[in-house]
Amino acid sequence: MIESSAGRSGFPPAYLDRVGSSFTEFLSTAAPDLLPGRRPVPTMPVGDLAPHGTTIVAVTYSGGVLMGGDRRATMGNLISSRDIEKVYPADSYSVIGIAGAAGIAIEMVKLYQVELEHYEKIEGLTMSLDGKANRLAQMIRGNLGAALQGLAVVPLFAGFDLDAAAGTAPGRIFSYDVTGGNYEERGYAAVGSGSLFAKNSLKKTWRSGLPADTATRTIVEALYDAADDDSATGGPDPVRRLYPIVYRVDAEGAVRLTDAEIAAVADTIVTERAEADRRNVDREA
């Protein structure tokens, strides 16, 4: 089967230019309409018309970093989704969690994943963790106009730093603001509407150098506490068997913990809290 083709529709010129290793920059010349930041900004607030994701929590532990998110998306006063996933692996050694306008955020995550993979394929090297965090900041910066109309996207980024100096913690967490400000966090961080309650919970439960299972519990418990007080954060849902999504990133890479594992942790927390409450009632009686 041989066919000689001398057609006119090979690679467009932009594809053959050796301009760089960024997928986003390439799209801006080859297909700018595919980029989220290039669209007209809505002229009036539309925040209540788009689903919003809520609480994301990340903590470091002895072997790396963990990130978890609840499963609820809200649209104004409605729950628009009970089973949305808001934590994704960005590449094999980092994860990204998103709070804010879900549609834009998911598109941004998708672009970000391709961005990291594209760089890796073209350069033959993985981007440094700080480089990854910085690329994400640049994407958020492009969304500021939409953010002011209620379509803010605020991610949380965490990864295992393969270049970490000996003796320093390899698990690192980066948080962002709507203007693209990029801040490295110490120990733990949370974003989204329930972040205030989640952080208060972590303040009491998290300690430096926890083992993985205890650290997983602090995440699930922080999300439980956030769901307790924030209407836009969903708690564990044993009826539909929906539990928070938790990713663990260690020297082996990013792994999603199984639902069974998270369900067991969530059930323990619920049982212990019910028991404590019953004891309080008994004491009062």
Place this chain on the structure above:
Amino acid sequence: MTMPYYASPEQLMRDRSEYARKGISRGRSVAVLTYADGVLFIAENPSSTLHKVGELYDRIGFAAVGRYSEFESLRVAGVRLADVRGYSYNRRDVTGRVIANAYAQTLGEIFTQQTKPFEVELCVAEVGDRPETDQLYRLTFDGSIVDEPDFVVMGGQAETVTGHLREHFHAALGLSDALEVGVRALSAVSPVTAGATDGGPTRLTGAQLEVAVLDRRRPKRAFRRITGSALRTLLGDDPTPDATADAPPTSAHAPSAPEPGTPAGLGDPANPDNAGGPTTTED
């Protein structure tokens, strides 16, 4: 007044072909072989950073011989095409055929319209779920595209290497056997082994080779380079065997991520996407 000169199209094409062929034949050879678990790339390449073999997409790899700057820009174009297509459609919509066609058209266009043709020969390989669905496309400098079974050899003395492989290659060889067959074939023509009759080396070593596989058993991204001690062990150069050589897929090499926005519950709940890593608990 200068005289306008005339050259017949046949003459022009012949000259360009000869020019490109000469350029390619100066380079060292690359062999691409199918084996039991996928596709194996073997290149004689003393450089560990200027690659002749690369990853294009989840199941698609690339190998080239000839002028580095020319095939490198084609490789980058292939990665871009694959990534743009996968981003605007879906990862499953990126196929080796699409990329091979784009290469064929681009090479054909350059060959007919530019004074200097590209001095390259490419192979686009795609690994399928079963050995029968593996695809090897060979692309030459004039934009010809050939769908080859079993193996593709490109570069310097491709005919000799092909002859050697025809003799020793079988379908569905194991990785180390396929590597052995391929390395022997490349060694037969390599300048490194030119002094073999005078007691020089008879076979290329790990340091002179660039080896990679598209392993169908790996989740998502199938491409993996085999370097260092893993390669030495596979070649039998290393006195201390290393168990990692033919280890099953691990997460040590970047797997791609699941599609964001996929509604939960549509996938297989018993097998959540674990980004290529091992599942932590058995339930």
